[in-house]
Every structure is written in C-alpha cells, then in structure tokens.
Amino acid sequence: MKNLISIGLPSKGRLKDKSIAFFKDKKLKILQSKKERNYFGAIENKPNIKIIFLHAKEIIQRLSDGTLDIGVSGLDLLKESEKNLQDKINVQKKLDFGNANLVVAVPEDWIDVQTIADLEEVSFDLKSKRNSRLRVATKYPNLTNDFLISRGVTQYKLISSLGATETYPFIGSSEIITDITSTGKTLADNNLRVLKDGLILNSTACLFYAKKKTAKLQPLLNFLGK
Numbered sequence: 001m002k003n004l005i006s007i008g009l010p011s012k013g014r015l016k017d018k019s020i021a022f023f024k025d026k027k028l029k030i031l032q033s034k035k036e037r038n039y040f041g042a043i044e045n046k047p048n049i050k051i052i053f054l055h056a057k058e059i060i061q062r063l064s065d066g067t068l069d070i071g072v073s074g075l076d077l078l079k080e081s082e083k084n085l086q087d088k089i090n091v092q093k094k095l096d097f098g099n100a101n102l103v104v105a106v107p108e109d110w111i112d113v114q115t116i117a118d119l120e121e122v123s124f125d126l127k128s129k130r131n132s133r134l135r136v137a138t139k140y141p142n143l144t145n146d147f148l149i150s151r152g153v154t155q156y157k158l159i160s161s162l163g164a165t166e167t168y169p170f171i172g173s174s175e176i177i178t179d180i181t182s183t184g185k186t187l188a189d190n191n192l193r194v195l196k197d198g199l200i201l202n203s204t205a206c207l208f209y210a211k212k213k214t215a216k217l218q219p220l221l222n223f224l225g226k
Contacts, residue, residue, distance in 0.1 A: 003048050005220060008062055008071035011039065011053035015205060018097040019072040022207075026224060049220075060208070064088045069213045070220070076102055076180060076203035080140050090214070091206050093225045098205030100182040102140055104147075104198035107169050107176075108191040115197050116151040119176070123155035126175070133157040137168035138178040140200075147178075147200045166190040 009019045009030075020030050029044040030051055041051035054062065059071040060078055064085040072095070078086060106113050113122055123134035134156040138144045141158050148156060159174045166186055168174040178200060181187055187194065207224060209217055 003216070004050060005048060005069050005217065006050045006052060006067070008052050008054050008059040008068040008073075009041075010056045010059070010072060015056060015072070015074075015098055016053065018095075018205065022072070022095060022097075026226075060085070060089065063208055063210050066210050066212060068210065069217055070207065070209045070224075072205055072207055074098055074100075074203050075206050076100070076140065076143070076201055078206070078208065079201060079203075080142050082142075088211050089208050090211050092209055092221050093207040095205040095207060098203070100180045100203050102143060102178060102180050102200040102203060103187075103194045104136075104144075104178050104200065105166075105176065105181075105187050105192040105194050108193050113195070115195055116148075116153060119195070120151075120153050120155075122175075123153060127155050134176065135159050135174040136176055136178060137161045137165050137174035139165060140178055140180070143200055144178045151197075166192055 010016045023030050023043070028046065030041050031044055032038070032041045039053045041053065043049045043051065052068070056073045057077050059068065059073040060081055062068040063071050075094070078089060104116070113119060119134070126132050126134055136144060136156050137159040139161050141160065144158060159168065161168060165177045165179045167190065168177055169192070170190070177192065179187070180203065184194065209221060
C-alpha cells in the first residue's frame, strides 16, 4: 500500500502500556493479536497504519534507516546514538511518561566525593598511586564521554555494562557508574548516590519521526502532536 504508515511502539512494560494509552487518548485504538509473541498490530478503522512492537533501541535504529515512519522511544536512546543517525530523526513531541535521569553515581562511602571536580581528583589519585584509570561502568558510553570531557574529567576508562550496572563497583569491575534512574531507589538500595552536579540528561519518552518522511507524515504528526 503506497500510503502505508508504519509506527514503532515499545514491545514491553510500562512504555508499551503508556504508548497504547497515548494513542487511545487520540481516539486511535490499537488492536493487538492475542498471540503471545505477535509483534504486529493495527489501528481500528485506519487500514493504512501498521503498528510494530519493537525494543525501544531498535525503534531508533529503524527510524534512522527509514523502515519506520513514526516511533515512541526514549530521548536517552536517541541522544546516545551516533550523530549521523540522530540527524535523520526529529522529535515531534515529548510525552508525559518514561521520565528518567541519566546520572553519575558513586559509592555512598566516598564521603569526600560530592561533585564532578572531586571526581577529577580521585582519578589523578588512582593514576599516581595505582597507575590505573578511574573505571566508569555504563550502558551510555557516548553521553558519558561527552559529559565527563565537558566537565574536565580526563583520567578515566569506560567499562561496558551488560547487566545490572549498579553492581559493578561492588564486584570490582568499576569504581563508579553512570546509569538511568527514575526514582533513585535502586541506586540507594545498592549503596550508591548521585553526585550533586552529576545529571547528564533528563530523559523522557518522545514521539519521533523519520525526517525524510516529513511531507507524507505531516497530517498525522499534526494530529498526534496536539
């Protein structure tokens, strides 16, 4: 179908439920298959719109390569992606769910470390005493790099986190972390605290669209963006 519009929505959890509710509020009822593992949906009485349920990260990828027209995903995932990919995606609207902060967190017992400037001191200490760099565990290497460098921290090394980042300082895999948090409870539960000036990004769920499809999508974007 020539005028087919494909919309990517998160495939699980609160982001999925809230995305469906957002469309429902616009009087667009999403119909899903009852099958457990069906990743496709439709909108009642809108045969030209196809819904695909995907991992939030994949939604960003597919918007950039044009296989999706519109998508709901996190601002953090857009900002973490490569610059050339970001240039292909526009934000139509920030949504009122999926709020979370990407932050720098240190072990609770690092009493002398309250700010990013203190972190720079720690990193030089490690360099001179142990000849090692401050290790920062993260799932957000690009945002973390940009932030630390912009704040004058240079003597560090990023450790790619594959799972529960907040455990890394306590299993000896890193000294500190950067992580996404909505309430801070998980960090506190794991004896970590956010530095006073350690906010890297305020993230939220957004309605994104593929820039090169702007003309085709404009009527629907105007409607959704109200």
